[in-house]
Amino acid sequence: MNETMVCAVGRVATQPVYRETASGPSARFRLAVTARYWDREKNTWTDGHTNFFTVWANRQLATNTAASLTVGEPVILQGRLKVRTDVRDGQNRTSADIDAVAIGHDLAWGTSAFRRGGKQETTVSPPRPEPDWETPPEDADTARELTAERAAEPALLT
Numbered sequence: 001m002n003e004t005m006v007c008a009v010g011r012v013a014t015q016p017v018y019r020e021t022a023s024g025p026s027a028r029f030r031l032a033v034t035a036r037y038w039d040r041e042k043n044t045w046t047d048g049h050t051n052f053f054t055v056w057a058n059r060q061l062a063t064n065t066a067a068s069l070t071v072g073e074p075v076i077l078q079g080r081l082k083v084r085t086d087v088r089d090g091q092n093r094t095s096a097d098i099d100a101v102a103i104g105h106d107l108a109w110g111t112s113a114f115r116r117g118g119k120q121e122t123t124v125s126p127p128r129p130e131p132d133w134e135t136p137p138e139d140a141d142t143a144r145e146l147t148a149e150r151a152a153e154p155a156l157l158t
Contacts, residue, residue: 004081008033008098009106012073013052018066027062029069031055031077031098055079057100064117065103074106 010033035048057065079100105112
């Protein structure tokens with residue numbers, strides 16, 4: 001319940017690693033998030049500090065992540081933030097992981113083509129014709145007559 005949900009915008013820093021586990025598919029990759037700010041002295045945009053997050057995806061999201069993402073691509077993701085501190089070689093280390101709920105390409109930087117994943121349908125439904133929004137030719141005379149009748153009627157005042 002009391003989880004920290006975050007939205008992160010950055011670039012894929014490592015190629016996603018896909019694994020089949022006992023609990024289902026899993027994928028992980030590193031996300032680089034760099035702050036940018038306007039430097040008034042230089043009159044240009046400047047890169048600030050870069051934060052790296054390990055992103056974890058599970059089940060169908062893991063499969064789609066491994067098939068869709070490559071290093072350097074801009075992404076937007078939403079997930080649960082988990083910050084851990086541990087001791088390695090006598091030093092305290094802090095790591096930040098994001099358990100992804102949704103991942104997508106950042107369309108501010110380019111285009112993306114969506115393909116529905118998952119199981120293919122076994123039964124193919126016949127294609128439905130496009131609706132014809134035009135007045136059918138056989139009803140054209142009737143439509144003209146109704147329009148003429150309405151034009152001849154006096155307007156009702158309220």
